[in-house]
Amino acid sequence: MAGRAAFGRGWAATVARACTLAAAGGYVLAGVHPADVDENRHVLGAVLVLVVGNVGLLAGARAARPAELDDLRRAGLLLGAAGLAGTALFLARVDVGIGVGGMERVAVVPLFCWVSWAGLRVLRDCRPARLS
Template sequence: MRSSTVVRAGALCWVAVAPLFLAANVIVGLAWDDPAFSWATNNISDLGNVTCGVWDTTRPRYVCSPWHSAMNAAFLLTAALLMAGLVLTWRTWVPGRAARWGRGLMLLGAAGLGLAGAFPADSNENLHLLGAVLVFGCANAGLVAAGCARNGTLPARLRPATLALGALGLAGSVLFIAQQGMGLGVGGMERVAVFPLPVWATCAGLLLYFTAPRHRSLGRHLTAETSNQG
């Protein structure tokens, strides 16, 4: 299989990430009845809780998600698509410390989404919390690292957006942990922390899908481009 075909397959995985994750948040939230789901008040994790009842000692709220199975499946599928995209587009990153760190941290962030779906907050809070930490910290730090990658890599082609999304995600993570909604509500701030990686993946996937076919030997093209810039 030609390298451009593999990259396009990875790009398609990424293209689906943000629409899938956003749709799951919206559709599963609409299934709530009493009380209605609030993006400002409720955490994303509330959508995946498997039982009904008052949840969270810090911000007590009644949580009851009829379609929790769909949300947890969406967490797992989002993680799988992110990881598949990172593996299949591996050759577009080119060697370099920033690229390696960015790629590795993004993989950990994607794994965090998988943990959040596999272990809902009300069934295994510790593992769910670990997943959240990986998303908040690793995914967003990975974007910042990737934004510093050398020219000729995929992240460098999206450098302003990559750095901006990573910085936004890290800021959102700090504010969410501090329980500061800044007008968006604490739940809204969590989305500022979590959505940057899915949004970046979809943007990067679109870019790759429409440009990868131009290079019959993508690996040689990127290696030559990096050598010329060195």
């Protein structure tokens, strides 16, 4: 299975890839520019991760992909929904018992988890056959 198969094919896969790439840039931007040093660039990076990245997860859940990757589709749907809910609660400054910073983590971590899982799946499934 090729690495592109993890995202699938069609318009939803294209949106998912573009959003994930933009969110990756957002992780870098927010990390290189801490909020106490350059708040505007940090917020731009955070928006790319919190909003664009989680929308990308939902778009990826709509993408057509091989049946053996259906678990990635379901995970993308659940993680994207959790990430967007976390984003809404974080932006609204709602504390549900884990603090506002905890809600920020709920918004940020889903994309990182999905991309890590998808990458490991692709690496595992693309291993060269052993010669016996």
